[in-house]
Amino acid sequence: MKTDLIQKMEGFASQKLIVIPPAFLEEHGEHPLIRPLYATDIGYFPKARYHNRTRPEGCGAYIVMLCEEGSGWYRIGSGKVQSVERGQLFILPPDTGHAYGASAENPWSIYWVHVMGSDTPAFFGAADSGGNPVPVGYEKAVKLAGLFNECTDILLKGITADHMVYVSQTLRHLLGVACFLHGGLQPGSERGQMIEESVQLMNDRVGSTLTLKELAEAARLSVPHYVQLFKTRTGYTPIDFYLKLKIQRACQYLDMTDLTLKQIAGQVGFTDPYYFSRMFRKIVGMAPSDYRKTKKG
Missing domain, CATH: 2.60.120.280 (Regulatory protein AraC)
Incomplete structure (x- = not known):
């Protein structure tokens, strides 16, 4: 007992x-x-x-x-x-x-x-x-x-x-x-906090670019250790996660603004609108123009 x-x-x-x-x-x-x-x-x-x-x-x-x-x-x-x-x-x-x-x-x-x-x-x-x-x-x-x-x-x-x-x-x-x-x-919650800070950095820089080296340095980790820790925490590599954040932000622009696709691509850090469209289709499953036409809410 x-x-x-x-x-x-x-x-x-x-x-x-x-x-x-x-x-x-x-x-x-x-x-x-x-x-x-x-x-x-x-x-x-x-x-x-x-x-x-x-x-x-x-x-x-x-x-x-x-x-x-x-x-x-x-x-x-x-x-x-x-x-x-x-x-x-x-x-x-x-x-x-x-x-x-x-x-x-x-x-x-x-x-x-x-x-x-x-x-x-x-x-x-x-x-x-x-x-x-x-x-x-x-x-x-x-x-x-x-x-x-x-x-x-x-x-x-x-x-x-x-x-x-x-x-x-x-x-x-x-x-x-x-x-x-x-x-x-x-x-290892301190390491987890570093990853949270890294995600915040990605959000702050979603309209520009970040390299894997820059992200690892900001987290004060080696690149291999950073990638392993980030994937364990989020299920994605840092660059894949960063791209998903960019496309997520692009979806918001498509939903709530009248910006052109080229303008939206620029707002989320893509200099090539065609590459932006390819990445959007890969992540969302449809073209940006088709996404904008879908009913929401």
Whole structure:
């Protein structure tokens, strides 16, 4: 039997804590909009002094925790103790021993949720079992906190099938935001940030040209390492991705302006309108003129 060792006071002022009854999950767990991703427990503990928990054998769910303010710590398996600060998020993998707790001097305010379902491995992938906390930034932390609050607030109105469907889809959004920020919370998130910066550079220079060497230098990587990392992150080589961005921007010009095809080609960095048309057809599947005629919206 799995055991939980808990150290905390009777509760925290203004806390939120919802546990989905197992009988409810037995009755509604096969709903097609619940089964892929659902919460079993969710809550918010503000200024949670004495909040400490040890699970030697872990639990069956992924646990997602967001530190809104204050600080704390966690440890996964026999790994090192990780410090957690304001605006950081961390994941505890299922069926793995772990412990965590609030700082005694500056106790955290923590959002947390236990997540299960057939889609959860796809979100977390091969998550680093001893992974570092993920800094999500102030604006994204506020967004994620809002999504947590949406889940808890509707469940506090009653645990019904409709409410659980809503929570499941909100959790999908929450996990999508979190995983997008740092490449599925994988190791090497600093490298992932470099690729995000590289994509931003491509967007900023979509009307001109960039060489592979320039992109790799901007990312502070060798060309082979940069290409490998970029393709792992996006599924495309850097140049293919850059060309797709150009054609995507061209589609916007075709949809929303009366510019000629030659003018649009120039706006997205093509000096040869015939080459532009060939690339457009290759990527979109039709000629630019045919695309402009299609009904949209």
